[in-house]
Amino acid sequence: MTVAATSPFDVDEIALIRSQLPATYDIAYLNAGTLGPLPLVTIEAIAAEQRYDSTVRHDATFWDRLQAAQHAARAALVTLTGMGSAHVALMHSTHEGMNACLWGLDVRDGDNVVTTDEEHPGLLIPLRHVRDRTGVDVRVATWKDDDEAFVASILSRVDARTRAVALSHVSWVSGRVAPLRGLREALPHGVRVIVDGAQSAGVYPIDASDGWDAYSVSGQKWPCGPNGSGGLALADPEAWRPTYGAYMQLLEPADFRDSAVVADGRRLEMSQEALVPLVGFAASVGWIAGEVGITRAHAHARACNAHVRRRLTSAGVEEDRLQGHSHLLCIDLHDAPVLATSLYDAGFLVRSLSDDRLRLSFGCWNTVSELDRVTDSILSRS
Numbered sequence: 001m002t003v004a005a006t007s008p009f010d011v012d013e014i015a016l017i018r019s020q021l022p023a024t025y026d027i028a029y030l031n032a033g034t035l036g037p038l039p040l041v042t043i044e045a046i047a048a049e050q051r052y053d054s055t056v057r058h059d060a061t062f063w064d065r066l067q068a069a070q071h072a073a074r075a076a077l078v079t080l081t082g083m084g085s086a087h088v089a090l091m092h093s094t095h096e097g098m099n100a101c102l103w104g105l106d107v108r109d110g111d112n113v114v115t116t117d118e119e120h121p122g123l124l125i126p127l128r129h130v131r132d133r134t135g136v137d138v139r140v141a142t143w144k145d146d147d148e149a150f151v152a153s154i155l156s157r158v159d160a161r162t163r164a165v166a167l168s169h170v171s172w173v174s175g176r177v178a179p180l181r182g183l184r185e186a187l188p189h190g191v192r193v194i195v196d197g198a199q200s201a202g203v204y205p206i207d208a209s210d211g212w213d214a215y216s217v218s219g220q221k222w223p224c225g226p227n228g229s230g231g232l233a234l235a236d237p238e239a240w241r242p243t244y245g246a247y248m249q250l251l252e253p254a255d256f257r258d259s260a261v262v263a264d265g266r267r268l269e270m271s272q273e274a275l276v277p278l279v280g281f282a283a284s285v286g287w288i289a290g291e292v293g294i295t296r297a298h299a300h301a302r303a304c305n306a307h308v309r310r311r312l313t314s315a316g317v318e319e320d321r322l323q324g325h326s327h328l329l330c331i332d333l334h335d336a337p338v339l340a341t342s343l344y345d346a347g348f349l350v351r352s353l354s355d356d357r358l359r360l361s362f363g364c365w366n367t368v369s370e371l372d373r374v375t376d377s378i379l380s381r382s
């Protein structure tokens, strides 16, 4: 089967998508797992905002414009995560969202939080600080391929003092997908599920009915937004203690001693006054979700993955050197950083994860020709 047989996009649609993404014009763009290409609509929104900043900067409309931009960015989070608008909080990155909810947990010495062995520092470092400040034990479960085995692996680390399981929806180092619904169903009531969605939001459909408690997303990766954008979705915002303080968190900011903290997601927001990330994020999500469609982008990425896998295995690459069947394909090979640099020089943007692992990120803009060329280049260079 070819990409064309399983992708929802025909050649003309991919050409149209690419025409909207200048960063894909001169390079085979295979690294949205680090930074997604910006669509024209976003580039224009950012330019307009910067023009305003350089000429007007501040006028009587500033606060209204800021609130409108915040509102649009929160609406984009609703689109991405499927949570209602009172349940989302603007963040500047996935790191920030993971910090906000890990610090917002009510934990004490002797409690524990379970995580996996495939997590990003954006989860592990906040967890380490929480451990050092509170005495909470951090337990690491092995990420398993099979869904049942994955859930059993997490459960083997859970006990009566477990307060949360914090994990990625899609592993950045293997591209494997965690079975969130099965995990929720198997966990004891009261154990929170905190999800790092950096490698899912914008390319993998997020289902709020999976039962997670918190889901943190990056704007600059798969949603194709600017750096400094992202957010957090919370099933029950009031279940989290605010940690960083900010103006908009209080019902009556002037009464800082006694005013109640807002009940909605804004209780975890930090100061969000940079208009560029806000307007850019809203424009990008409008484009990827509205013009392209996240389910369709995901189906195309899977088709790309299957295509490259087939070509690699028919050239003799063993299956066990390949990980991930969704939008990320990780390939075990020698000297991955050197190979990534040489591929870049040859017109392919990919990521080396370690000395021995290369990662390809497939987006709605990738063509069959790009996939064939990058596969041939990897085969001839490794």
Ligand SMILES: Cc1ncc(COP(=O)(O)O)c(C=O)c1O
Pocket (backbone or CB within 6 Å): 033, 034, 092, 093, 094, 095, 096, 119, 120, 122, 123, 168, 170, 171, 172, 196, 198, 199, 217, 218, 219, 230
């Ligand atoms: C799984 C995962 N979590 C978190 C991050 C950090 O994202 P951000 O820069 O938005 O904090 C990344 C970035 O690569 C990631 O892959």
